[in-house]
Structures are given as structure tokens and as C-alpha cells.
Amino acid sequence: MSSLVLSDLSFSWPDGDPVFVGVDAVFPPGRTGLVGRNGAGKSTLLRLIAGRLGPDRGSVTVGGTLAYLRQDLTLDPGRTVDAVLGIDAQRKALHRIESGEGTEEDYTTVGTHWDVEERAVATLDRLGLAHVAADAAGLGRTVGTLSGGETMLLGLTAALLTDPDVLLLDEPTNNLDLHAKSRLYAAVDQFPGIVVVVSHDRALLDRMETIAELREGELRFFGGDFTHYEQAVAAEQDAALAAVRDARADVRRQGRELVDAQTKIDRRQRYGKKMESSLPRILAGERKRQAQASAGKLRATHQDRLDDARRVLTEAQDAVRDDKEIRIDLPDSVVHAGQRVLDLDTTLPTGQPVRLAVTGPERIALVGRNGIGKTTLMRAVCAAPPAVPWRVLPQRLDLFDEARTLAQNVADAAPHATDEQIRGRLARFLFRGRDADVPAAALSGGERLRAALAMILLAEPAPRLLLLDEPTNNLDLPSLRHLTEALTQFRGALLVVSHDVPFLRDLGITRWLELTESGVDEVDPI
Template sequence: MTDPLLTLDGVGFLLADGRPLFADLNETFDRRRTGLVGRNGIGKSVLGRVLAGELPPSSGRVRRQGRVFRLAQQLAPEPGATLAQLAGVHEALAALQRLEAGEGDEHDLSRLADRWDLRQRLQAELARAGLPALPPETPAATLSGGQAMRAALAGAWLADADFLILDEPSNHLDREGRLTLLAQLRRWRGGLLVISHDRELLETMDSIVELSPLGLQRHGGGWSFYVERRDAQRAQAEAELERCKLERRQTAARLQREAERQQHRQSQARQERGDGSQPKFVLDFRQERSEASAGRMRQRHDAVRAELAGAVREAASRVAADVAIVVPPLPPAVLPHEVLAFDGELPFVAAPLARLQLRLHGAARLAVCGPNGCGKSTLLQVLAGRLAPRAGRVERNVRQAWLDQRLASFDGPGSALERIQDACRQRPEAELRTRLAQLGLGAATLATPCDALSGGERLKLALALALLADEPARLLLLDEPGNHLDLAALEALEAMLRSWRGALVVVSHDEAFLAALALDERLEATPDGWQRRPF
């Protein structure tokens, strides 16, 4: 294997409208297992494509040593695509088939690259990823999101690359799939860059590189070390901002006193001119000198004020680059003894997981866990009244809000502000704008049509609709709420849900996210049925 190396030398990238996405990036990626983090929209995926050579930089250059393979975040196979295409081996397999039939040529030999055992290697990787023995021609449309990601990851290990760039590889993977991915990455010996908000995955990295408006900054160690350094730097930046503001206030007061003394001297000079106690030429000389001195003082004061204002702006920019989302005050929750009860059978779910008896009391906090396809999302839809149970019934004693993975309720016309004003008629628009801004939904976002919002923006709006409505929800049913959020927004969501005083049922494969919510119990899908146990 070639010693892998990717080097950014003054790299910048401009969007189609000419706005800079990032500029003057300088960094080297080698065999160190590196996690790339940053806010949504900051350009992480674009940077991954630039590093892989899929996009040319607008400025600077990228030097590559070794073959690079990039796994995209969004798997969007074309109609009729196959499992082999998801794994990126369809051309090599077609070349192998032609060569075995005696119909191949030099291009097929080059495309196959001596991988005569590719079919066997593909099946071995699929098995290692926890997938059944599926033929390469299996339609991609028949695979679940988790199965499709596992197939694509199998292709990454088969790519014979020197450097892997994986963009959100744990998205759509259940707990077993995530553990399999961690085991596969531990065996990888080439260069590795992982773009992710999966903290368990980031914890296994040798270093974390953060992309922000200030550029790229590398932190040695995994996620915990990065958080420690980030929080220390944030505190230092905030302290420096306060110091600059204090210096500006103190200096402004001193300059004001100097200006007042100058004005007092000028006032005395005018009195002397008025009483005629001094010769006119002496008074004229003193007046000219005083005016010149006052002019120089004003210039010096203006320069000092400008310098201090610049220092405050620079310090503020370092704080603003990593400002956290503010969690707005949540409404008090008055809950009955029994919030929800279900005793029956789930539709579309096979035995023994079809049968379930579930009761939630007071401010219950429950995690629903299990492999993909076991019925977790179906359970939430039944509890929310979106699906009817196959048998039995659901008793709901409080208003609930169901947030599905796609947040499909926001498909369609109407702006974000119009949607929330319709649900929050008792709150003035100014208050709504303030609370939404605290959630990171600014004026530009509020004017955007709902169907054009990002996943993270949809989630924030959905939570605002649930919590700020005239009749707020007392039970939140959340289906993989962290899928669309960057790390800063995920931490803000955790803080919000920890302070939530209503009942909570959350489906997630992210153990770090669940651990941060102060949950009471876990409802887990097992081969023997649903098991409820302390978290």
C-alpha cells in the first residue's frame, strides 16, 4: 500500500453564486485516523469531494499520494440500480463475466485489476457487514436504508484504496451495524478521514479536525479530548471578549475625562478673552494652540476608539464562530398519573414483537431500541395515532407530538413562520421570532418555504410547534431525532430534552445521544419479544 497523503495548500471553494464556502485551508491528512466535524452547511461534504478529486478547488491546490475512495453521505441509487452498483463493483464484475466468457479485452483486464476472486470477496464483505448472502444483481430498491449503507461500506473495503473518505458512514445503521463499522475501521491500516457527528465513532479517532469560519483546526485525540479543548478555547474566547469590552469601556471613560478637561480649558480661555485681562495677540496664540491641541486629541481619540472597536469585533468573531443554540424556557407540564396505555398487537410486525403491553406514567422517559426493521417506528406511529393497531387499543390522556425521521409533515407550501403562527395564535409575532431565534431559526429561515428547509431546520421547527403551541404537547414521540443535526445542534437538543418536564419516548441507535437524555427505562426488541428494563 502506498503511504497515503492528502494535502490542502491554500484551498478555497466558491458556491455557484460566487459566495465563498471556505477559503485558504491548509492541512495534511495521513495515516492518522481523523474525524472532520463542523456545523451543517459549513462545507464538510464539499471539502471531502475536493479532497477526493471529485470537485476542483476554486483556489489553491490539493496534492494526493495514493488512491482515494470516497463514500457519499446520501445514497441515491438510480432506478434499476443493483447491490453491486451500491458497492461500486458492478463494472469490475461485468468485466469479470466478459473475461470468463472469453469476450473481454484489455480494458476489462485493467478494470478488474487482478481481482479474479471479486465475487467471493464481495460475499465475504457482505457477510462481515451482517448482510445475508445476496446476489450482486439484487435490486437496490429492495434494500432498507441500513442494508444499503452496509453494502456501500462493503464496497469501500473492496476498493483497494490507500485513503478512505467516509461521509456520515453510521447514518441509517442500527446498533449492530455501528459496532460492525467500528470493528472494520479498527482493522483498516490506510489513511482515513471520517466526516461524522457520531460521537462514539469520533471517540475512536486519533485526532479531530474542525472546519469553522476561521478555517481548519486540528485537535489531537478523539471526541472527548476535542470537547475538552473546544470548551477551554470557547471559555478563553469569551473571557477575551469580556476583557476587550471592559478595556473599551474604561478607555472611553478616560477619553471622556480628557475631552472634558480640554473643554474646561477652552471655556477658561473664552472667559479671559471676554474680560480683556490679556493682550489680544496672546489670546489669539493661546486659542490657536488650544484648537490645534483639541484637533490632535480628537484624532488620537478616534484612532484609539477604532482600534478598541476592532479588537472587540475580532474577539466577538471567535466567540460567534462557535456560539451554542440557546434553549428557550419550556412550558410547565401538568401530567396525569397514566399518560398513555397500549395493550395489543402492532401492524406489519412479526411475532413475537407484534404483541406489546405498554403503560407510561407521569414524566416517563423511555428509549426504544432494537435492530432495523424490528418495528420501532411502527410502534411510535401506533402510539401517535398515525397507524391503527392490528388488535387492541391505545389510550392517550395527554396531547402528543410525533416527529418522524423524515419530518414529512413539512412537505408542501407555506413558510416556517406561517406554519408556527398558525399553531401559536396566542403568542405575539415578536415573541415567536425571539424564541425561534434562540433555537437557531433566524429571519431568513422563517421566510423559507417549509419544503425547502434542511433536516435540522425542520426538526427545530417541529419542536417549536410542539412546545410553543397554544396547546403544547405533554408527550414527545421522537424517531431518530439526531439524524439531521450537527454536533452543536445535537448537544442543544440534548440540553432541551433533559430539561423537558413532560413524557418522552425516543427511538435512536445513538447510545451517546440516549445516555445524555437522563432516561429512565429502555424498551428493547429481543428474539423473545419486547423487554423493558432500567436504562
């Protein structure tokens, strides 16, 4: 039986910032979606479970074998396909044996896995990647020759080849076309053990049987899919807001009663002073002491009630979610109707002839199956170059100097911006204070995307053409909503590669282009 248990799990970054403190959890059988805001620590938790990071305290107990598909797999373009599959050493040993040059060590390496290549090809075929091993380079080709979607499916193939009992998937649908997504959905549905999925893909999250929410270092489980989770959270928030309203009303009421009590005490004290003048000194002193004790008790009672009401209000306010969300304000870069933006006439390295003209503030969606060359076409556009200031958001997010801080990277793109302007812009993307001084290499997938957006949108001169290659990868759903709203208001031209059809529809796409083996064709809206 597969199992996954976290016991008193605690982890902090080297600077001392805690990510988790004392997390206890038992993951149920079946499919669990791990959700939370960008930066909540979802990928970090998967890395701890996978043993890629060591906890400060506590333990992770896995029943059976574990496989882990990380979200930054596409950042290793020099790795070979067989290395990603984990069979490179076995293949080399097998080929030496087949050529008559095998050693004792080669036979040990191969073991009983004489069909390792056949199994790999069969699994690739199951996920729609048979063509990856079909050409001359075969399993020895590098990841850099594959599209982002093909690389993700390759990583899933590698995970499934190990026949794991526990499967961890971090943003597995990034860059996948609709057909590839359906294959991945089927693979997840059919997996017999425990699957833990980090994703912003609602369709995938709605296939989950449990949702685990990571929030402020705590892990909480909700039965059902993502839609049921949202409904449960919404109901909780309605109750929390009602509790806040009631608590505020009680604070006001207790405050008024305290004032009324103080007024009564003051009135009694004034009356008491008048009476004291007509009484013997000993009796007047005793009455004064009694009056002071009674007043103090009354005041303390009402103050305690007010303090209790304030404490209840604080607890009620803590239950209300006040999540920080990115705020995107795109530069006011106008492209007028009829203005020439781009005129591309070339042949891609993959052989497709491409004729692409962009005029005025057009919004163009570029679609096509994984591996057809959409990213290659975007690179050709960048090399043209366009006739207006432009910026590109690359699919691999490889536009950073990894050794430099986030603020330094943005300053490189906007040399005339002040440090205050740079940090103000980064704060709108939730990089506040010392977060802006983190090296780019330390950013998570969602953080890299937010940082890249901040970098291209603060660039000088302000872009009038945005080239976006899979811009929704790794974004949590609220951030995706803000990005969509901002792009809707952008007054320049857009060329967007994406497999997220609802996102493209929300952008108000004016032309839909499909890249095929024969070139670029205009198609009906999807």
C-alpha cells in the same frame, strides 16, 4: 503514500452565499475528525473532496484512490445491494458468462475480478452483514429491505471494497447498534491510509488522531482526539474572555481620560479668554492660536488612544465564540397517569408477535440489533393508530415534500398557524429569514433533522405522543443537548428508538423494551 491537499478552495451556493473562501489545508496521515456546527459545511466539504461538487476556485489533490460514504445513503431505498457495492454490472456479466451467454463485453467488464462476489460476501461478513447475502434475494435485494444501520454498514462495505487510500465517512455511526459500532470502530482503526470522519459520535471522535474544525468558512487543525480539542477550545475561550474584560476596562479608562482632557482644555480656554483681555491684540491672537493647537493635539492623542482601545475590544470580542444554538420548546401536552395512549396487538411482517401497551406519560426506549425490525414496529404503531394526538420522526426523515420550501412544509402540518408563527418557530431551529424558503431537497442531514423536529412540534393538534426513530442522527453536540433538555420537560408520552445509550439515560426512560426474533421483551435498564 496517500495524501489529501486543499489549495485555495472556494465554494458558494447558487444564490451567492459563500461556504468556503480560499481554504488551504494538508490533511495528516491517519484519522481526522471533521467537526463544526450543523450547517457549517462539513458534508459540503466532503462532497467537494469526493468530486461530487465542483469548487468555484482552487483545487483538491488526492494522492491515491478515494472512497466516500455519504450520510444520506438511506434515502435511496430502491437501489440494490450490489449497486451500492458497485459490483452490479460485474455480477450480471459474470452470471451471463457462467450461463454460457457471455459476450466479449462481459469478459471486459469482469476483467480479473472473477471473485467479486466472494470478496463482497467476505467484507459483508467482516462487518456483521453476512445475512444480507445469505437469503434468496442475496446481493440483488433492495436497500429498502434493510434497516438504516445495515444500510450504513453496506455503504462502508462498498467503500472498503475499492481498497482506497483516502476514506471519507459522513456520519457513519448513524443508526448503528452497539455491536455494529464496534465493528465500524475497528475498521476505522485498522484503515492504513487517510480517514476523514464527520460525526457527532463522541466515542468515534475520541478515536481520532487529529480534529479539523470547520468554522465560518475556515479549516483549523488540532492535534489529538475530540476531548483534547474541547480542552484546547475551552482554554482559548477563557483567554479570549479575559482579553475582552481587559479591553473593556481599557476602553472605560481611555474614555475617562478623554473626558478629563476635554475638561482641562475647557478650563484653559476660559482662563485664556480672561488673559486675552489684558494683552495687546497681536500677542493675544498668537496665544490663542498656540492654545488651540495644543488643545487639538491633546484631544487627538486621547481620541486615538480611545479608538485603539475600541479596536482591541472588537478584536477580542471576535475571538469569543457566540455560536447560535437551537431552542426547543415542546408543546404543553399533558398525558395523565392511567390515560390510555396506545394498545398494539399485531404480528410484524418479519414474523414477531407484538403486544405493546402505553399508559400515561411513559417514556419507553425500544432497543434491539440492526435489522431486527424496530422501524417496522414503529410503522405498525403509526398504523394502529394511537389514542391521543401523535407525531412521528422517521429514521429516513422522508416526511417532506422535497419540491416545496421548508416554510411550506411546516405550513402543511400546521394549516392554522400564521406565516409569522411558522417563521418564528423555524428561527428557533436556526432557519432564519430566507433560510426558511429553501427547498427541502437542498437541506443537509443535520438541517433535515432540525427541520423535521420543527415540523412535528408545530403540527396541529399538538402531539401528546412522540414516536422518535433515531432522533440524534446528524445533530451536533450542542443541539443534542438542547433536544435532550426539551424532551426531559415534555409532559406527554415518548417511544424512542435509539442506539445512543447516554441519550436514552438522560431522557429518564421508565421502560426498556428489546425487540427480538420472538417479540418484545421488557429488559433491565441498559
